[in-house]
Amino acid sequence: GESVGLHLPTLSVQEGDNSIINCAYSNSASDYFIWYKQESGKGPQFIIDIRSNMDKRQGQRVTVLLNKTVKHLSLQIAATQPGDSAVYFCAENSYFTGNQFYFGTGTSLTVIP
Amino acid sequence: GAGVSQSPSNKVTEKGKDVELRCDPISGHTALYWYRQSLGQGLEFLIYFQGNSAPDKSGLPSDRFSAERTGGSVSTLTIQRTQQEDSAVYLCASSPPNLSPLHFGNGTRLTVT
Numbered sequence: 528g529e530s531v532g533l534h535l536p537t538l539s540v541q542e543g544d545n546s547i548i549n550c551a552y553s554n555s556a557s558d559y560f561i562w563y564k565q566e567s568g569k570g571p572q573f574i575i576d577i578r579s580n581m582d583k584r585q586g587q588r589v590t591v592l593l594n595k596t597v598k599h600l601s602l603q604i605a606a607t608q609p610g611d612s613a614v615y616f617c618a619e620n621s622y623f624t625g626n627q628f629y630f631g632t633g634t635s636l637t638v639i640p
Numbered sequence: 641g642a643g644v645s646q647s648p649s650n651k652v653t654e655k656g657k658d659v660e661l662r663c664d665p666i667s668g669h670t671a672l673y674w675y676r677q678s679l680g681q682g683l684e685f686l687i688y689f690q691g692n693s694a695p696d697k698s699g700l701p702s703d704r705f706s707a708e709r710t711g712g713s714v715s716t717l718t719i720q721r722t723q724q725e726d727s728a729v730y731l732c733a734s735s736p737p738n739l740s741p742l743h744f745g746n747g748t749r750l751t752v753t
Binding site: 559620622627630 | 673682683739742744747
């Protein structure tokens with residue numbers, strides 16, 4: 528099966544600081560990547576996505592960076608707020624694997640007020 | 641508009657009983673996915689429906705698990721002769737026809753006693 532993993536299972540940051548969550552993937556044919564946020568008792572919520580023809584994409588307070596050379600994906604959250612505390616998952620997809628989405632284990636982000 | 645709806649939100653059943661979990665996807669979404677999430681774990685792919693194509697059942701863990709999708713809309717995941725290891729949150733997601741983010745429901749928490 529596919530391997531989508533995260534470098535750090537937990538991350539604690541001070542409110543107002545920037546957060547960086549990392550993700551490694553193993554399928555070089557993956558061409559679409561998504562970051563999700565999951566709060567307790569809820570389903571994953573879409574944050575931002577990026578296609579393999581891009582290296583960087585920015586949203587509101589979030590930036591996703593894609594390094595295809597080392598098969599690495601990161602999510603940067605600017606000015607982290609208490610409401611950002613959640614588990615963050617990366618997901619990857621490849622047309623060649625039948626459009627299945629493979630999810631990493633997740634990183635738990637805790638924002639310290 | 642309404643998001644992905646799953647019912648019931650919680651289900652407690654005795655070992656050996658059958659259960660049915662329901663998913664109402666977003667209107668117009670042709671793709672529908674079922675995932676399983678154990679406590680503190682990532683998302684395990686179960687099954688994927690795309691339009692009128694044959695479903696991708698490659699993630700179903702045993703023949704006790706089955707799913708159907710009627711009329712290209714509502715889906716039911718059935719677990720027969722439930723076991724304690726089936727206890728998990730079962731998440732449903734849907735997406736439009738083109739490569740797009742998955743939209744998740746809040747899941748059904750299944751507890752097998």
